[in-house]
Amino acid sequence: MVELILEAQNISYAYPGGIMALDGLSLGIGRGRKLAVLGPNGAGKSTLLLHLNGTLTPQAGRVLLGGEAGLYSRAGLARWRRRVGLVLQDPDDQLFAATVAEDVSFGPLNLGLDETETTARVAEALAALGIADLAERATHMLSFGQKKRVAIAGALAMRPEVLLLDEPLAGLDHQGGKRLLDALGRLSDAGTTLVFTTHDVDLAWAFADEVALFSGGRVGRFGPAAEVLADRDALAAAGLEPPLLLELGFRTREEALVGRR
Amino acid sequence: MTLAIDRLAQASPWRTRALGEKAALALGLLVLALVLPPWPGAALVLAVAWGTALIGARIGLADWLRLNAAPLGFVLTGAATLAVELGPDGLGLAADHGIRALAVVLRASAATSCLLLLAVTTPTPDLIQGLRRLGLPAEIAEVALLTWRFLFLLLDAAAAIRGAQESRLGWSNWRRGLHSLGLLIALLLPRAMDSARRLEIGLAARSFDGTLRMLSPARPVSAVWLGLVATAEAALAGVSLWLS
Numbered sequence: 020m021v022e023l024i025l026e027a028q029n030i031s032y033a034y035p036g037g038i039m040a041l042d043g044l045s046l047g048i049g050r051g052r053k054l055a056v057l058g059p060n061g062a063g064k065s066t067l068l069l070h071l072n073g074t075l076t077p078q079a080g081r082v083l084l085g086g087e088a089g090l091y092s093r094a095g096l097a098r099w100r101r102r103v104g105l106v107l108q109d110p111d112d113q114l115f116a117a118t119v120a121e122d123v124s125f126g127p128l129n130l131g132l133d134e135t136e137t138t139a140r141v142a143e144a145l146a147a148l149g150i151a152d153l154a155e156r157a158t159h160m161l162s163f164g165q166k167k168r169v170a171i172a173g174a175l176a177m178r179p180e181v182l183l184l185d186e187p188l189a190g191l192d193h194q195g196g197k198r199l200l201d202a203l204g205r206l207s208d209a210g211t212t213l214v215f216t217t218h219d220v221d222l223a224w225a226f227a228d229e230v231a232l233f234s235g236g237r238v239g240r241f242g243p244a245a246e247v248l249a250d251r252d253a254l255a256a257a258g259l260e261p262p263l264l265l266e267l268g269f270r271t272r273e274e275a276l277v278g279r280r
Numbered sequence: 281m282t283l284a285i286d287r288l289a290q291a292s293p294w295r296t297r298a299l300g301e302k303a304a305l306a307l308g309l310l311v312l313a314l315v316l317p318p319w320p321g322a323a324l325v326l327a328v329a330w331g332t333a334l335i336g337a338r339i340g341l342a343d344w345l346r347l348n349a350a351p352l353g354f355v356l357t358g359a360a361t362l363a364v365e366l367g368p369d370g371l372g373l374a375a376d377h378g379i380r381a382l383a384v385v386l387r388a389s390a391a392t393s394c395l396l397l398l399a400v401t402t403p404t405p406d407l408i409q410g411l412r413r414l415g416l417p418a419e420i421a422e423v424a425l426l427t428w429r430f431l432f433l434l435l436d437a438a439a440a441i442r443g444a445q446e447s448r449l450g451w452s453n454w455r456r457g458l459h460s461l462g463l464l465i466a467l468l469l470p471r472a473m474d475s476a477r478r479l480e481i482g483l484a485a486r487s488f489d490g491t492l493r494m495l496s497p498a499r500p501v502s503a504v505w506l507g508l509v510a511t512a513e514a515a516l517a518g519v520s521l522w523l524s
Contacts, residue, residue: 074481097487105485111436112475113482115429116494117405124495129487137495155497157290157403159432173486 021049023086024181024212025071025103030080031236032066040066042236043080048181048214053207055223055244056216058233059258064216065108067233068183071214073099101130104174108185110166119145119161119169120154126177137176144176148202164195168202175206182206184215188222200226224248224262232257283435284347285399294337294401298499299410304506305332306398308513312520313390318383321520322390328516329393337401347396348389355388404428409496422492430472437471438464 025048032041040063048054048071056064069075070082073096081088090099104126107113116122120141127137145151148168153161161169167187174182187203188196203226207213217223223230223244230247232240234257240247247253248262251269260266289295294302306329313325333339363381365374374380398407405425412421441464445451450460 069481072485074484097489100485100487105482107478107482107485109478111433112478113485115426115479115483115492117403117425117429121405121494121496125483125488125493126486128493128495129489134495141495155296157286159429160290170482177486 021052023047024050024084025214026083026086027067027070027077028080028083030070030077030082032063032070032075032078034066039236041070041077044237045080046231046238046241048212049229050180051207051210051212053203053213053226053228054215055227055230056214056233057218057220057223057230057247057257057259058216059218062233062257063236064233065185068105068185068214068216071181071183072103072105074105101177102179103181103183104177104179105183106171106174106185106187108189110163110170113170113173114158114166117157118154119150119156119158119172122158122169123172123176126173130177140176140178141172144172147175147205148172149198164191164199167191167195168199171199171202175211179211181212181214184213186217187215188217188219218259220248220254220259220262221264224265232259234258284343285396286403288339288343288347288400289403292337292339292401295403296497296499297401297505298501299402299406300501301505301509302398302401303410305509306394308509309397309516310391310394312513312517313387313394316517316520317524318386320523321517322383322386324516324520326386326390326393328512329390329397333393333397333400337397339400344396344400347400348393351392351396352389355385355392358388359385418491425492430475433475434468434472437475438468441467 027044027046029043029045030041031039031043033039044063044067046067056067058064066075070077073082073090076091084090084099084102090096114122116125123141123144124137127140132140141154142151145154148171150165150168150172153165153169158166158169167190171182171184171187184203187199191199203213203215215227227244229242230240230244231238232247232253234253239256240250240253249265251261254261261269309325309329313322316322316325330344333344334341359381362384363374363378364371405428408416408421408424408428412418442451442460445460445464449456450463451457
């Protein structure tokens with residue numbers, strides 16, 4: 020039995036104007052797993068992430084962190100954010116300091132760590148993302164891919180148990196995406212639980228252990244990536260198609276069956 | 281110009297020097313430019329500031345001239361009014377043959393060069409941090425820092441919007457350009473608000489509690505450097521007073 024580190028139980032959330040982003044959604048996130056929250060744009064995936072780190076409070080239902088609910092007090096939220104890091108889709112929404120090292124030091128200092136420990140955390144986070152050479156660079160002079168890795172390093176330096184990533188590969192080219200996935204793979208190997216939103220079925224298939232398929236404001240299908248992504252009906256209901264390689268496999272098999280008849 | 285200064289400051293070989301060292305040099309020269317007689321005092325300061333920027337801080341001559349052009353333009357325009365007088369025979373050279381105008385040009389351009397020397401070797405956030413250490417309230421320093429950071433985001437957004445408008449002929453003539461500019465400004469405000477809201481979420485996710493704490497690299501001030509600067513500035517003052 021996998022230990023659940025984060026759990027959403029029947030959560031609902033409507034934005035002002037009545038747009039229902041989450042509609043009785045339930046989801047359990049196992050410790051140490053890589054979970055892809057898969058769905059088309061505008062499905063409410065980012066809204067779910069904002070619930071999973073306590074930024075938004077569900078209008079119905081509840082979110083449990085390590086089995087504990089109702090952590091919305093000041094102290095509770097501080098504890099929550101210590102354990103669950105969030106990386107937004109656009110790194111410019113997260114980087115505010117003048118240099119990379121200063122920006123990454125922000126989280127550890129907020130945890131109350133002293134300068135020595137913070138310096139060590141900054142170096143460790145930059146090394147994990149392969150950007151130690153950028154430490155003294157100005158944040159506004161970085162490329163988009165570099166900014167993205169700095170934003171992740173900023174969350175990572177707080178050593179969260181869970182890292183929530185909103186569309187981590189959005190805006191990155193193939194090389195940039197590959198470098199980022201390698202870095203995330205190393206984090207996962209070190210025990211960090213990763214939850215990322217995406218509309219890219221190929222990415223979910225290549226990287227995730229499990230997939231939560233979003234449809235109509237709730238998780239329509241949840242399970243091991245290979246199983247969920249092979250379920251063409253469930254994918255179609257969410258407005259998605261199977262990964263290219265799986266689709267190729269389906270077609271080859273179908274053609275072989277037709278040929279045999 | 282702001283962006284050019286930022287670009288030069290970020291790339292400056294003196295960027296990692298302690299702020300105290302650069303401030304001692306530039307502000308010391310600034311004080312000399314203001315208190316010494318314009319000739320030869322301010323002229324010497326002007327020469328030293330230019331030499332330090334071009335040779336010491338390795339700023340390109342073209343960049344340095346471009347940065348000096350705007351303030352020098354103001355100085356020359358102002359000095360021109362001192363150099364001429366309206367007499368009974370019409371417009372003519374001032375009674376002092378333009379000595380006062382020359383003094384203003386020397387003093388003002390020397391002072392401007394000293395400030396530019398500090399600006400092109402020190403990124404704005406370092407200056408803000410320095411002011412913070414001198415007692416600027418944390419709240420004001422944080423607002424200044426965030427404003428500086430937002431400036432670049434807004435400029436990026438404005439450039440992207442302008443590019444999109446140009447590609448659809450939004451700037452093809454003066455009238456359309458003006459209309460597009462209005463739309464651009466109207467778009468930037470909600471974008472800035474959205475951006476600020478998302479930044480708030482990003483900061484909250486990293487346990488922001490109302491204070492922007494950051495680890496700034498410690499850059500000890502070199503006593504040797506300070507000694508050299510003080511000696512050089514004292515020598516400059518001495519030479520200037522002796523010559524005058």
